[in-house]
Amino acid sequence: MTKTDVNLAVDIGGLTISNPIMPASGAFGKGMEEFLDFNLIGAVVPKSITKYPQKGNKNPRACETFGGMINSIGIQSDGIDKYLNHTVPYYQQYDVPLISSISAESVEEFEEMSEMIAGSPDVAALELNISCPNLENNGEAFGMDEDITYEVVHKVRQITDKPILVKLTPNVTNIQKIALAAERGGADSLVVANTLLAMAIDIHSQQPKVGNVMGGLSGPAIKPVIVRQIFQVREVSNLPIIGCGGIMNADDAIEMILAGATAVQVGTASFVNPSVMKDMIEGIRAYMEQYQYQTIYELVGKTMDRI
Amino acid sequence: MTKTDVNLAVDIGGLTISNPIMPASGAFGKGMEEFLDFNLIGAVVPKSITKYPQKGNKNPRACETFGGMINSIGIQSDGIDKYLNHTVPYYQQYDVPLISSISAESVEEFEEMSEMIAGSPDVAALELNISCPNLENNGEAFGMDEDITYEVVHKVRQITDKPILVKLTPNVTNIQKIALAAERGGADSLVVANTLLAMAIDIHSQQPKVGNVMGGLSGPAIKPVIVRQIFQVREVSNLPIIGCGGIMNADDAIEMILAGATAVQVGTASFVNPSVMKDMIEGIRAYMEQYQYQTIYELVGKTMDRI
Amino acid sequence: MKATSNLKVLSNKQLSRRYWHMAMDSSSIDEKIEPGQFFNIQSADNGSYTPLLRRPFSTFRINENSLEFLYKVEGPGTAKLSEYTPGDYINLLGPQGVPFSIKEGTDKILLLGRGVGIATLAALAQKAFNQGIQVYAVLSARSHDDLLAAEALKDYCTEVVHVTEEEQTSGVDNVREIMNNLITFYQIDAAYTCGSRRLSVLLQNIIKERNIDGEVALEEYMACGVGVCYSCVCDVVRNNTVYSVKSCEEGPVFPIDEVVFA
Amino acid sequence: MKATSNLKVLSNKQLSRRYWHMAMDSSSIDEKIEPGQFFNIQSADNGSYTPLLRRPFSTFRINENSLEFLYKVEGPGTAKLSEYTPGDYINLLGPQGVPFSIKEGTDKILLLGRGVGIATLAALAQKAFNQGIQVYAVLSARSHDDLLAAEALKDYCTEVVHVTEEEQTSGVDNVREIMNNLITFYQIDAAYTCGSRRLSVLLQNIIKERNIDGEVALEEYMACGVGVCYSCVCDVVRNNTVYSVKSCEEGPVFPIDEVVFA
Ligand SMILES: Cc1cc2nc3c(=O)[nH]c(=O)nc-3n(C[C@H](O)[C@H](O)[C@H](O)COP(=O)(O)OP(=O)(O)OC[C@H]3O[C@@H](n4cnc5c(N)ncnc54)[C@H](O)[C@@H]3O)c2cc1C
C-alpha cells in the first residue's frame, strides 16, 4: 500500500488555507508563538477587536465547569487603531492569512469597523462576531435575530469584497434560519459557533463564579451541540462551514468535518496545550492516510451520505 | 451550636413534596426500586406517556459524550391505557405524589391525554413534555414557540385543576419568553429544562452514534446552560421552577436552588448510581445544617440577592 | 434493598494486544451469580464521571469468592478499567439480567462465540462442565492473538475449534459446516452464541433446521442496566407478535428463535 | 520553540490537613527558574480533561535538578495533584511570568505571606538567603496547622513571626505593628507579599509610609497562562493612568505601589 498523497488545503469562501485548523478568536495570540509555529496553521485569528479601547468585564473572568469553562472576559480590546498599527503588522511575519474578528455594538459600527479593517491590505478576511450584544436591541446578540443578522452581513457585504466569515451564536432556537439569513446577506463562510450562554454558582459564597454573572461555555462539554448545529446548517446552506466548539484533538476536528465543516477553529484546547493545533493537523493527516483520502473535501459532510 | 431543625418540604405550584429531589422523566421507573426507597424522594415521575403504544427510535439509542450522554430513545410507550391500568396503580404502593409526564403530537392530543390522566385520582400532577416534536408544526418542538406553548398550557388548564408542570426545552433563543407564555397559559410550575439537542459521529464508521441521528444531551456537561436558564426564568416569573439537567450530587442541586429552582429533577445521575437521590437529600440537609438554614425557601434564588 | 458493590481488584492482566483479564473479590456479593448475567461496572473513580456511564460486562468465570472478567479495550471505559491495579476498588452494579438456561437432561452443548462474546460463553462452559455436561466450542476471531484470551475456555471443553480471518476460516459457510458436523457427530442438545450478529443469524437457522435448543446473549448498548432507560431494547417475536423488550431486564440472554436480528 | 514538559514526580507528601508538598525532577528544563514565576500545571492525565484546565502554581523551592511545590487542596485540580505518586509524570507549562526582583545592594528583606501565598515567598527567601541577604518573615494563617507547611521557610529566615486567627493575632492592626517594628528594628530594604488582598493593601500603605521597595505576587484566576485569554488581568497605575494588564505576562509579581487592589 503506497502512502496516499494527502492535500489538506481548503477554501473557506474565497480564502484558501493550507489546512483546516485555525484558532478561535479570543483563545490565540502573541504568547502562543513560543509554543506553536504559527506558519503551520491554516490562518491566524486574533481576539475580536472593538472600535474603541475597552476594558472587558470584571474579575473573576473565567471558571471551570465539568468538561468546560465559562468565560466572561468580554472584549478586552485596545481599539481598532492599535489593532491596525500593532496587531496586524505583528502577524505579517507569518506566512498565513490573517482573519480579523470584529465585535461591534451596532450595525453602523460593524460597517465602520469593517471598512477600516478591510482597508488593510494585510487582512485576508473578516470574521463578524455577531454573538456580541447589540446595544440597539437590549443587548441581545445580533446573531439571535434573523433580520438583524441579514442586515449586519448585508451592510458589510457592500463595503468589501474580502471574504466575510460570520460567526453565529449557538444560543438560538433555529440555527438554520440564522445561517440562511447570513447567507442571503452575502456571507462567504459561517463559523458554527460561538459559546453557549451559561452560568455557575459557588454554593458556599452563593455568588456566580464569574464576575459578569453569566458567560460563554466552551470546551468538550459543548461539542455535541455544535456538531448538531454544523449538521443542521449543512442541511440548508452551501456555504463553507467552520466548526468551532469543544475540539480537543484531531478526532474532534474530523467529527466536525464529517458533520459538514470545511475547516475548524480551536479555542479552549489551546489553553490545555498551546501546541495542540500542530498535533491536530498531524492527526488529520494520519486519518486521511489510514483511510486513503486525498482531500479534505472527500470528508466534508460525509456523514449525511452515510445515513 | 445546636443542630438546625431542617425542613426540606417545598410547594411546587399547589403540590407539596417532602423534599426537593425527584426523578426526571425517562430516567426512572420500576427496576430502580431495588436500589432506592421511593418513599424517600419528593415525587415519582415515570417516563413520558404517549396516547398510543409506540416503539421509540431505532438502535443504538444512546451514546456517551464528554461529561454527557445523548439519548434518542424517543418515547417508547405502552400507551395511555396501559399507563392508567398498570403504571399508575404500581406507584400507589408508595407514599409520594405521582407526577405524570405527558407527550403528545398535537395540541388536541395534549388535551385528550391530560383529561384522561387528570381523571385518575391517583395522579397528583401533570407534567407537559412540550419538548417533544409537534407534528402540526413540522416536528418542531411545541416548546420552541411562544404561542404554541401558550396554547397547549392554556387548553390543558381548562381541563384540570391539578397542578400543571410545564417542562421547557432549553433549545430556544429566549427561554424567558417561553416561560412567560407558559405562565400566562396557566402553568403552576416550570421544569427547566429538557435535553440539549445534540449529535455525535463515530469517525471510523462515519455514522451518527445514535440511530436517530440527533438526540438529547444530558448529564454534567449541560448543567451550566441549565443553571443560566433557571436564573433567567426566575428573573421574569414567579412560578416555582424545577431545575433539571446535569445534577450529579447534592451540590449541583443546591446550585440550581440558589439560581432560582424550588425543586430539582435527577436523570442521568441515576444511571451512574441508582440510589443517588437518597445521597442528594442527605447532602442538602447537611448543607442546610452547616449554614443554619431551616427551609429550602431561604435558599431559593438567593444568588440573585448576592450580586 | 440492593446496592452497588465496591469490589477489590485481585488482579488485572493484559492477555494479548487488546484483551485484558480482571479478577475481583466478590465475597461481599450474596446473590447467586449465573453465567450470562452481567454487571454494570463503573470504570470511573467515584465522582470523576470520566467516563460518565457504567459499562456492562458479563462474567467470564464465577468462583466461590471471586469474579473474573475478560474484556477488550475499546474506548474510554475499558481503557480506564485496564488502569486498575490489585488492591484498588471498583464499583459494580449487579448481577443483572436473565442468565443462560440449561435444560434438565442436557448432555452436550455447543458454544459459538466471536471476539469478546467468547468471554460471556466461558462462564457457561464452566458451569456446564461442573455439571458434567460435555462442552464443544467454535470460537471465531479476527486473529489468533484475539483467541489467546480464550485459552482458559479449553479447560472446560471437550473440543474447541478456532476459526479466524487471519486463516480465512471464519466465513459463515465454513462455520456452518463445522457447526453442523459437531451437532451431528456429538448429538448436541443445545447451542449458545454471543458476540456476532452474523453468527447469531447462522445459529438461529441451524437450530431451526436441526431442531435443538439455542440461546443468544445480546450486547445492546446499555445506559442504566436496571430497566428504566430503554436504551437496550431489542425486538422479539412471541406468538407472532413483535415486542420491543429491554435486554437488560428480559435479557441479555434470549431463546435465539425469538430474537429479531436487525 | 518552547514546549510543555513532562516532569517526573520525586515525592508527594501531605504536610497538614490540606497542605501538600511535591517535588519533581526538573533536570529537563533548561530555562532558569526564578522565584515568583509560576508553572501552569496539568493535573489531569493526558487526554482525560478532568479537570480541563491547567492550574497555576509558583515554585516553593528551586533546586539544581528539582522543583518543589507547596499546595493546598482546594478543589478538583489540587485534589488530583495529591493523587500522584513518585514515578508518575505530570505535564507542566513554564516557567512563566515575571519573577520577584531584588535590587542591587539589598541587605534585608521582609516577607509578608498568608496561607498558600507563603509558598510563593519561600522560593524568594531561598534565593535571598543564598545571596547573603537577611530574610525576615511575617506569616499569617487561619490556624497553626496551616503554618506547619511553611516550616521549611525558617531555614532561610533570620526571624519568622507567626500570626493566626486561632490565636487572634492575625488582625491587620497587629500585623501592621509587627511589620513596622521589624522594618524599624532591622532596617529592611524591601518587602514582598503574597496570599491576601487585605495584607497586600496593608503592605502597600506601609511601603509608602516607610519609603521602602515592595512587590506583590498576585493570584488572579488564570486559564491559559501564556497571555492570550485575558482571564488574569489586574489594574495597575502607571503615570497616573490605569491599565488593565495580564498578570500571567506582566506579573504575577508587580511593584506593589502600582497595583490597584479591587
Ligand atoms: C450484556 C453485555 C455484556 C458484555 N460483556 C462484555 C465482556 O464480557 N467483555 C467485554 O470486553 N465486553 C463486553 N461487553 C461490551 C462492553 O460493554 C463494551 O465493549 C464497553 O462498554 C465499551 O466501552 P468503552 O468505553 O471501552 O468503549 P466505547 O468507545 O464507549 O464503545 C466501544 C464500543 O462498545 C459499545 N458500547 C459502549 N458502551 C456500551 C454499553 N454501555 N453497552 C453496550 N455496548 C456499549 C459501543 O457501542 C461501541 O461499539 C458487553 C456488553 C453487554 C451489553
Ligand SMILES: Cc1cc2nc3c(=O)[nH]c(=O)nc-3n(C[C@H](O)[C@H](O)[C@H](O)COP(=O)(O)OP(=O)(O)OC[C@H]3O[C@@H](n4cnc5c(N)ncnc54)[C@H](O)[C@@H]3O)c2cc1C
Ligand atoms: C500565579 C499563581 C501562583 C499560585 N501558586 C500557588 C501555590 O504555590 N500553591 C497553591 O496551593 N496554590 C497556588 N495558587 C492557587 C492555585 O492555582 C489554586 O488554588 C488552584 O488553581 C485551585 O484549583 P482547584 O481545582 O484545586 O480548585 P478550584 O475549585 O478550581 O478553585 C478553588 C479556588 O482556587 C481558585 N482557582 C482555581 N483555578 C485557578 C486558576 N486557574 N488560577 C487562579 N486561581 C484559581 C478559584 O478561584 C477558587 O477560589 C497560585 C495561583 C496563581 C495565579
Ligand SMILES: Cc1cc2nc3c(=O)[nH]c(=O)nc-3n(C[C@H](O)[C@H](O)[C@H](O)COP(=O)(O)O)c2cc1C
Ligand atoms: C477566554 C475566551 C475568550 C473568547 N473571546 C472571544 C472573542 O473575543 N470573540 C469571539 O468571537 N469568540 C471568543 N471566544 C469564543 C471562542 O472563539 C470559541 O467560539 C469558543 O471558545 C468555542 O470553542 P472552544 O470550545 O474550542 O473553546 C472566546 C472564548 C474563550 C474561552
Ligand SMILES: Cc1cc2nc3c(=O)[nH]c(=O)nc-3n(C[C@H](O)[C@H](O)[C@H](O)COP(=O)(O)O)c2cc1C
Ligand atoms: C434515557 C433518557 C430518556 C429520557 N426520556 C424522557 C422522557 O420520556 N420525557 C421527558 O420529558 N424527558 C426525558 N428525558 C430527559 C430527562 O427527563 C432530563 O430532562 C434530562 O435527562 C436532563 O437531566 P439529567 O442531565 O439529570 O439527565 C430523558 C433523558 C434520558 C437520559
Ligand code: FES
Ligand atoms: S439499559 Fe436501561 S433499560 Fe436496559
Ligand code: FES
Ligand atoms: S491567563 Fe490567559 S492571559 Fe493570563
